[in-house]
Amino acid sequence: GRASCDFHVSAKMANLRSAASDVLRAATGASLKRIRVGGVVEHFNTPWHTAIASGRFEAAGLRVEWTDYPGGTGAMTRALREDDLDVAVLLTEGIVTDLHRGNPSKIVGTFVSTPLTWGVHTAGPSKWRDVSELSGATYAVSRMGSGSHLMAMVDAQQRGWSPADMKFKIVGDLQGARKALAEGKADAFMWEKFTTKHLVDSGEWRKVGEVPTPWPCFAIAATELSIQSSALELLTMMSVLEQEATELAASDSVCETVATLYGQQEEDIREWIGSMRWSCRPVVSHAVLTQVMSALVDARVLSATELLPPTALTAEICKDGIP
Numbered sequence: 001g002r003a004s005c006d007f008h009v010s011a012k013m014a015n016l017r018s019a020a021s022d023v024l025r026a027a028t029g030a031s032l033k034r035i036r037v038g039g040v041v042e043h044f045n046t047p048w049h050t051a052i053a054s055g056r057f058e059a060a061g062l063r064v065e066w067t068d069y070p071g072g073t074g075a076m077t078r079a080l081r082e083d084d085l086d087v088a089v090l091l092t093e094g095i096v097t098d099l100h101r102g103n104p105s106k107i108v109g110t111f112v113s114t115p116l117t118w119g120v121h122t123a124g125p126s127k128w129r130d131v132s133e134l135s136g137a138t139y140a141v142s143r144m145g146s147g148s149h150l151m152a153m154v155d156a157q158q159r160g161w162s163p164a165d166m167k168f169k170i171v172g173d174l175q176g177a178r179k180a181l182a183e184g185k186a187d188a189f190m191w192e193k194f195t196t197k198h199l200v201d202s203g204e205w206r207k208v209g210e211v212p213t214p215w216p217c218f219a220i221a222a223t224e225l226s227i228q229s230s231a232l233e234l235l236t237m238m239s240v241l242e243q244e245a246t247e248l249a250a251s252d253s254v255c256e257t258v259a260t261l262y263g264q265q266e267e268d269i270r271e272w273i274g275s276m277r278w279s280c281r282p283v284v285s286h287a288v289l290t291q292v293m294s295a296l297v298d299a300r301v302l303s304a305t306e307l308l309p310p311t312a313l314t315a316e317i318c319k320d321g322i323p
Contacts (some may be wrong), residue, residue, distance in 0.1 A: 006302060032063035033233045035226070038076050039089035041068045041264045042195050043269065044112055045277060046091070051244040052256065060240050062233060070173040074143030080105045086226035087234070091116070091147040092219045093154070096292050098145060099313050100302055104317035106227060107289075109220040109238050110323030116217035118151050119193030120209040121200070123181040128188070131209025132159070138167040139184035140177045148177075153299035155190070155211045163300040177249040181205065194264065196271050214295075215288050216279070216323055227315045229232045235317055238280050245278035279323040286310035288322040 039045045048066055051057055057064040067085070069075045073094030079085040081103055088095075089111050099105065122128040128137070135156075141149035153163045169186040173176045178199070180186040190211065199205040222234055248254050255269045289310040296302040310320070 014159045015310075016044060020132060024039075028083055028278050030082060032061055033062045033230060034065060035230070035233065036065050036067065036085050037087045037089065038067045038069045038079055038085045040072055041070055041262075042192060043264065043272065044085055044276070045089060046261055047241055047245040047248050047280070048259050049250060049261060051240060054244075056240050056244055057237065060236050062237055062240070066235065070175075072142045072148070072173065074146035074149070077103055077145065080221065080223055083223065083225070085223070086218060086230070087222045087237070089218055089220055091150075092215055092217060092288075093150045093213065093292050093296060094147055095219050095221045096289060096313060097150060097296060097301055100306055100308060101145075102316045103222045104225070105221045106318070107219050107284055107313055108222045108227065108234055108315045108318050109278040109282040110216050110284050111218035111220050112276060113216040113323040114213060114275065114277045115212040116147075117193050117275075118147075118155075118190045118213070119196050119200070119207045120155075121177075121181070121191065121196055121205040122187060122208050124203045124206050125183070126181075126187065126206065128206070128208050128235050131155075131188075131211075132275075134188050134208070135159070135161045135164065137187035138169055138185075140171045140180045142176070143170060143273045144168070147176040150296065150299070150301055151190050151211060151213065152188075153301055154213075154295050157295075157299045178204070194268055197264070197268055215292055219284065220280075222315065227317070231315075231317050235282060238282055242278075242280035245280050249273065249278060262278050281323055282318045283321045283323045284310075284314055284318055285322055287312075289313055 052064055052066060073090040076088040076090045077098035080088050095107060120131045139152045156163050156166055169180055171180045174191060177189040181189060193210060200207045254273060255266045258269045259266045293307050297304050
């Protein structure tokens with residue numbers, strides 16, 4: 001099954017990784033700069049894993065240590081606050097929200113420059129047939145402030161429902177959402193549609209709608225501490241990642257690589273890769289950040305009076321532009 005596939009892949013990756021490290025360490029004899037990076041357990045993050053496994057970061061003098069965060073963006077904003085991570089790959093709307101709440105980090109780049117397609121899911125046997133029927137329903141969310149929470153608010157506002165009337169059940173992660181929907185403790189759950197597709201295919205869940213985020217979906221954020229001490233290394237990290245992602249996207253085996261890593265169907269990955277673009281560059285559009293803030297104000301997540309200028313959300317190493 002999926003879990004054992006994940007285990008074998010991670011074991012294989014770990015072996016590759018340690019072999020690559022031994023070779024490089026022996027060759028360079030230099031101490032590598034450690035960067036602790038976190039991200040979701042999703043196909044988007046493939047270039048990080050392949051770059052680590054191939055020793056690409058180490059060849060550039062970096063020891064990138066990856067940690068999976070099944071709890072998503074809400075769990076990662078907390079990890080940045082608690083100095084458990086130097087860098088997080090997280091949803092743009094999630095980091096923008098938490099930066100307004102005092103998170104001691106800054107956006108250093110754009111990871112994925114295309115929108116994310118959220119699936120709106122209900123339990124397979126439920127009465128719901130379409131997302132338009134979910135007014136007044138209880139939404140499962142991984143955490144308050146997570147993408148599953150913020151996008152439910154944004155979608156409600158766009159449908160003319162009052163975000164103030166929204167009801168939420170905190171479930172931690174995808175497994176928690178499965179339990180909550182099965183037990184009727186929540187009616188709906190929003191999550192990236194390819195990550196949940198196996199649950200829809202099996203009939204456990206029904207997809208009643210799709211909601212695209214109208215902006216580049218994943219940002220790269222770093223703590224102010226790591227920006228002050230390692231700005232050059234962060235730029236090197238993104239440059240290595242961009243090179244890896246470009247080669248990966250162009251390779252004939254990309255669908256097979258991603259499908260194997262994440263236990264997904266190759267045809268689903270083919271559809272996804274056709275609509276997705278990795279950026280991995282120290283560039284973010286200030287106009288987009290303004291658009292994100294405006295949507296979050298409309299959804300009552302932020303108040304108009306507290307909004308920060310885009311320059312207060314981004315690091316100096318991150319330029320304003322089209323990612």
